[in-house]
Amino acid sequence: xxxxxxxxxxxxxxxxxxxxxxxxxxxxxxxxxxxxxxxxxxxxxxxxxxxxxxxxxxxxxxxxxxxxxxxxxxxxxxxxxxxxxxxxxxxx
Amino acid sequence: xxxxxxxxxxxxxxxxxxxxxxxxxxxxxxxxxxxxxxxxxxxxxxxxxxxxxxxxxxxxxxxxxxxxxxxxxxxxxxxxxxxxxxxxxxxxxxxxxxxxxxxxxxxxxxxxxxxxxxxxxxxxxxxxxxxxxxxxxxxxxxxxxxxxxxxxxxxxxxxxxxxxxxxxxxxxxxxxxxxxxxxxxxxxxxxxxxxxxxxxxxxxxxxxxxxxxxxxxxxxxxxxxxxxxxxxxxxxxxxxxxxxxxxxxxxxxxxxxxxxxxxxxxxxxxxxxxxxxxxxxxxxxxxxxxxxxxxxxxxxxxxxxxxxxxxxxxxxxxxxxxxxxxxxxxxxxxxxxxxxxxxxxxxxxxxxxxxxxxxxxxxxxxxxxxxxxxxxxxxxxxxxxxxxxxxxxxxxxxxxxxxxxxxxxxxxxxxxxxxxxxxxxxxxxxxxxxxxxxxxxxxxxxxxxxxxxxxxxxxxxxxxxxxxxxxxxxxxxxxxxxxxxxxxxxxxxxxxxxxxxxxxxxxxxxxxxxxxxxxxxxxxxxxxxxxxxxxxxxxxxxxxxxxxxxxxxxxxxxxxxxxxxxxxxxxxxxx
Numbered sequence: 001x002x003x004x005x006x007x008x009x010x011x012x013x014x015x016x017x018x019x020x021x022x023x024x025x026x027x028x029x030x031x032x033x034x035x036x037x038x039x040x041x042x043x044x045x046x047x048x049x050x051x052x053x054x055x056x057x058x059x060x061x062x063x064x065x066x067x068x069x070x071x072x073x074x075x076x077x078x079x080x081x082x083x084x085x086x087x088x089x090x091x092x
Numbered sequence: 093x094x095x096x097x098x099x100x101x102x103x104x105x106x107x108x109x110x111x112x113x114x115x116x117x118x119x120x121x122x123x124x125x126x127x128x129x130x131x132x133x134x135x136x137x138x139x140x141x142x143x144x145x146x147x148x149x150x151x152x153x154x155x156x157x158x159x160x161x162x163x164x165x166x167x168x169x170x171x172x173x174x175x176x177x178x179x180x181x182x183x184x185x186x187x188x189x190x191x192x193x194x195x196x197x198x199x200x201x202x203x204x205x206x207x208x209x210x211x212x213x214x215x216x217x218x219x220x221x222x223x224x225x226x227x228x229x230x231x232x233x234x235x236x237x238x239x240x241x242x243x244x245x246x247x248x249x250x251x252x253x254x255x256x257x258x259x260x261x262x263x264x265x266x267x268x269x270x271x272x273x274x275x276x277x278x279x280x281x282x283x284x285x286x287x288x289x290x291x292x293x294x295x296x297x298x299x300x301x302x303x304x305x306x307x308x309x310x311x312x313x314x315x316x317x318x319x320x321x322x323x324x325x326x327x328x329x330x331x332x333x334x335x336x337x338x339x340x341x342x343x344x345x346x347x348x349x350x351x352x353x354x355x356x357x358x359x360x361x362x363x364x365x366x367x368x369x370x371x372x373x374x375x376x377x378x379x380x381x382x383x384x385x386x387x388x389x390x391x392x393x394x395x396x397x398x399x400x401x402x403x404x405x406x407x408x409x410x411x412x413x414x415x416x417x418x419x420x421x422x423x424x425x426x427x428x429x430x431x432x433x434x435x436x437x438x439x440x441x442x443x444x445x446x447x448x449x450x451x452x453x454x455x456x457x458x459x460x461x462x463x464x465x466x467x468x469x470x471x472x473x474x475x476x477x478x479x480x481x482x483x484x485x486x487x488x489x490x491x492x493x494x495x496x497x498x499x500x501x502x503x504x505x506x507x508x509x510x511x512x513x514x515x516x517x518x519x520x521x522x523x524x525x526x527x528x529x530x531x532x533x534x535x536x537x538x539x540x541x542x543x544x545x546x547x548x549x550x551x552x553x554x555x556x557x558x559x560x561x562x563x564x565x566x567x568x569x570x571x572x573x574x575x576x577x578x579x580x581x582x583x584x585x586x587x588x589x590x591x592x593x594x595x596x597x598x599x600x601x602x603x604x605x606x607x608x609x610x611x612x613x614x615x616x617x618x619x620x621x622x623x624x625x626x627x628x629x630x631x632x633x634x635x636x637x638x639x640x641x642x643x644x645x646x647x648x649x650x651x652x653x654x655x656x657x658x659x660x661x662x663x664x665x666x667x
Contacts, residue, residue, distance in 0.1 A: 036301060047174060047244065050157070051226050054173035054249075061168060061251035066324035081645070084574040089650055 148291045151305065156283030157246045158267055159311030161260060161274075163320040164353075164532045169256050170274070172246040172267070172311075176229030178220040182212040184239030194220075194237050222265065223247045248274075252320060254362040255327045258378040259318060259530070261478070262365060271376060273316065273530065275478045283311035315532040317353035322346065325642035327358040330616075333635040334360045337599075337621035343380035343509045344635065346614045346643055349517035349604075351533050352526035354475065355612070355643070357381070357510070381475065384483040384506035385617065388582035389443050389628065390602050391464070391502030393553060394515065396440055398463045399451045400549045407437040407552050413446040421493040425449055437556045441565045443581065445501065452500030457491060460500055466544040467515035467525070469507050474527025483507040502582060512602045513615040516579075519557070520610035523550040554578055558607045561633075570603055570633035572641050574651035578610075579603025579636065581628030586620065596620050601632035605640045608652060612643050 062068075073079040128136035161170035178198075185191065186209040195202040198221050212218040220240065224232075229242050248263045250256060261272015268282065269275040286308030290301045330344045342360040347353070361375040377383065399405040416430030425445045431438070439447030452460060464470070470485035483506045486499065498504050507515075510528065518525045524541035557578030561570045566581045582600035585592035599618040604610045614636055621631040644651075 036303065040301065051174045054171055057168055057171055058173065058249055058251055065252070066321050067255075067328070084651060087651070 148293075149289060149302070150292050151287055151289045154286035154288055154304070154308045155244050155246060156285050156308040156310045158248065158263070158283065159281040160313045161281070162313065162315050163318045163323070164315060164355075165319065166315070167320045169250065169252055169316065169318070169320065170260050171249050171251065173249050174226060175223040175245055175247040176226050176233075176242040177222040177245050178224055178229055178232060178240060178242055180209070180218050180220050180237075180241070181216050181239035182209045182218050183214070183216060185209055185237065186213050188238045190237055193235075194232075194240065197232055197235065250365040252324070253366060254364050255324050255358070256318065256320070257363055257365040258359050258376065259316075259357050260365065261378075262371075262376065265368075271478065272378060273314070273477075276476050277314055280314060281311045284309040317348075317351075317355060317530055317532050318357070319355050319646065322643060322646050323356040323358065325646070326356040326639050327362075329635055329638045329642070330358050330360055331362075332638075333616075333618060333631070337618055337625060337631050338623065339618045339621045339631070341379060341383075341619040343383070343617045344614065344639060345380040345510045345513050346612060346639065347510075347513045347517050347528060348611060349520035349526075349613050350611055352474075352517070352528050353533055354510070354528055354530050355647075377479070378477065380509045380615075380617070381473075381477050381480045382508070384481045384508050384511075385598050385600075385619075386503055386505065386584045386587070387507045387512055388502040388584035388598070388600060390512055390580050390582035390600050391505070392440055392443065392448050392500065393519070393557065393580045393602075394463050394467055395448055395452060395455075395460055395500040396436065396553055396556060397467075397545055397549060398455050398459045399436060400552055401463070401545065402455045402459060404454055405436050405451060407556055408435045410435055411439060411447050411450050413439070413444055413450070416446060418446045418449050420449060420497050423494050425497075437559060440556050440580070441559045441562075443566050448501050449497050452497050455500075457496040457499050461485065463545075464505070467518050469505065469511055469515060473510050473514045475510070475530050477530065480510075481508050483511050502584070509600075509615040509617045512600070513613045516602045516604055516615070517613045518544060519550050519553055520604045520613055521550075522547045554604065554607065554610060557604060561603070566629045567601060567603075567633040567636075569629060570601060570636045570640075572605060572637050572644065575605055575640075575644055575649065576607040576652065577603055577605040577637075577640060578607050579633075581633060583627040583629075597626045599626060599628045599631035601628050601636045603633075603636045603640065605644060606649055606652070609649075611649075612640065612647065614639055614643065 129140060130137055157172040157174075158170075160168055160172070162168050185194075186206075191206055191209065192202040195205040198205075208218070223245065232240065233242050246267055248267065250260060259272055261274040261276075262270050263274050264270050269278040274281065284306075286304060287306040288301060288304045326344050326346060330342055333339070334342050339360075343358070345357040346355045348355055357378065357380045359377070359379040361372075363371060363375040396407075400407070405411075410433050412433045413427060413431045414433070416427045418425050427442075427444050427446050431442060431444055431447070434442070434444070434447065436447070436451065438444075439451070464485055470483055472480050472482050486495065486504050488495065495504055514525075514528055517528075521541060523543055523545040525544045526541045557580060558576055559565055559578075560580055561567050561577055567579060570577060570579055570581075579602055582598075582602075584598045584600065585594070586596040586598055587593070588596065597620065599621050600616065602613070602615045605612050605614075616632040616635045616639070618631045618635070625631050643649075
């Protein structure tokens with residue numbers, strides 16, 4: 001008598017647990033996939049940003065190259081280093 | 093009816109037997125199959141899983157960028173930029189009607205591409221074009237040619253181009269350092285690529301990632317001691333000197349004696365590190381470190397150190413150089429004219445052969461050799477630069493009279509320009525020798541120096557070097573407006589087949605500035621200057637002057653104001 005009453009609620013309980021666990025597995029797998037998809041999107045983004053960053057880095061250094069600056073200063077803007085007789089040291 | 097019924101009963105019994113036997117056979121087969129393929133006992137499951145994985149699961153490298161190299165102010169000198177290498181699966185591409193279109197896209201000859209595809213026809217991988225810009229690669233990949241894919245890689249760019257080419261060195265197409273700093277600090281700069289696993293489909297495209305097995309670790313950044321502005325100025329002046337003198341090669345190196353940092357180092361000929369096509373290895377050498385020359389008269393400074401250390405000479409001791417020539421063994425050494433009785437200081441100022449010969453004979457070659465060793469000749473400077481030469485000091489069992497003397501004016505030994513700069517840096521440091529470095533030094537990480545000569549001797553020698561650039565010295569062209577500088581010229585006959593060549597020279601100048609607080613040492617070497625201006629004083633000293641002017645300006649050295657009162661008065665300021 002006792003054993004039948006035990007079976008009558010233990011088995012459905014275990015069944016419910018199994019179903020819950022199965023759904024949990026499904027949900028977690030889904031999360032992992034979502035997370036991984038996001039990771040890949042972000043990695044792509046990182047790659048793009050790095051692409052842009054190095055391009056800008058190279059660009060800024062091309063524009064700011066010393067020879068370009070000195071060329072513009074001397075040729076376009078007619079600048080020159082001040083003669084020493086025109087400069088004065090201000091003692092600190 | 094009864095017979096029929098019996099018959100049916102009998103057949104039913106037989107049917108059961110046959111059915112059971114057949115089921116048993118089927119069950120045995122299924123059990124055997126399960127045993128072979130599902131349970132691990134039969135090895136079949138493992139085998140099949142492995143075989144399945146072999147056909148679908150791939151692991152791929154996650155590329156990492158190489159560390160950034162910057163100058164001392166953080167300006168990038170070597171940058172790894174993402175690029176895409178296009179590759180194709182020839183088996184899928186070779187029969188496509190779009191090969192011609194693809195060739196046009198890539199700027200290749202269509203027939204050549206077809207031939208190449210046919211050649212690799214049984215392979216699954218073939219590079220189409222390496223290191224393409226990401227935008228261009230995207231365009232091609234978007235066009236969807238069969239079997240054409242892109243692989244991410246990094247490529248090294250050198251924003252300063254030829255200005256820093258020789259010191260930075262090069263990487264190969266796979267991003268490994270093969271020369272210069274890139275090679276010397278390979279382990280530091282090179283990252284560790286990561287690893288990921290994915291499943292590919294029939295066409296080789298990734299359909300599902302398993303995830304990252306190993307995280308990629310990018311290379312670390314490296315700050316050099318080089319100052320790009322200074323490097324550029326030095327490079328420009330050296331190129332200009334090469335053009336003016338028509339020389340075959342040249343080197344310049346500037347060192348901060350206080351810290352041992354190399355601030356700039358340039359050479360001629362140069363190469364463009366961003367284009368691999370026209371790479372000539374003779375122009376890729378960082379000659380200031382890798383090429384040893386006879387240093388000539390620049391060594392007389394160290395002879396002076398030996399003379400002062402011996403106690404037999406002071407800088408104003410008088411030496412009789414009349415009649416302007418002296419016989420040593422079978423050879424006669426000449427001065428340009430008879431200087432008569434002159435001081436030790438004047439001997440160095442005028443670079444008198446006779447005077448130095450007399451000093452060398454009095455001091456002895458062992459003492460001079462000892463000073464050369466102590467000043468770091470014959471050993472590396474400590475930069476760790478690949479291919480750096482140590483130069484050579486004579487190691488003779490028997491010294492002839494002439495060899496004992498020529499050592500004193502820099503023949504019979506060899507040194508690199510950077511070794512000369514380091515030797516003079518000892519003087520600028522008041523007699524303390526430091527190893528040189530190409531890396532930026534933090535305040536507390538400075539190398540500890542080693543005292544190699546007495547402070548007062550270093551001060552005396554500096555005073556003499558200062559006079560060399562003053563009127564009457566051999567290097568008046570080395571003067572820098574607003575500053576007092578000191579140094580020593582050298583003019584060396586080049587060695588050819590059968591001895592020294594009469595018409596080919598190496599012009600040298602090694603100088604220290606500013607003399608009020610000696611700190612910056614610059615060595616200039618010009619190999620084979622043509623025309624009349626071949627000497628150290630005419631070919632190399634002006635380069636030193638122009639470079640040092642930039643050094644002092646960029647490093648914010650304070651000019652020596654001669655007469656502040658007069659200047660203020662002229663500006664209408666009352667004191």
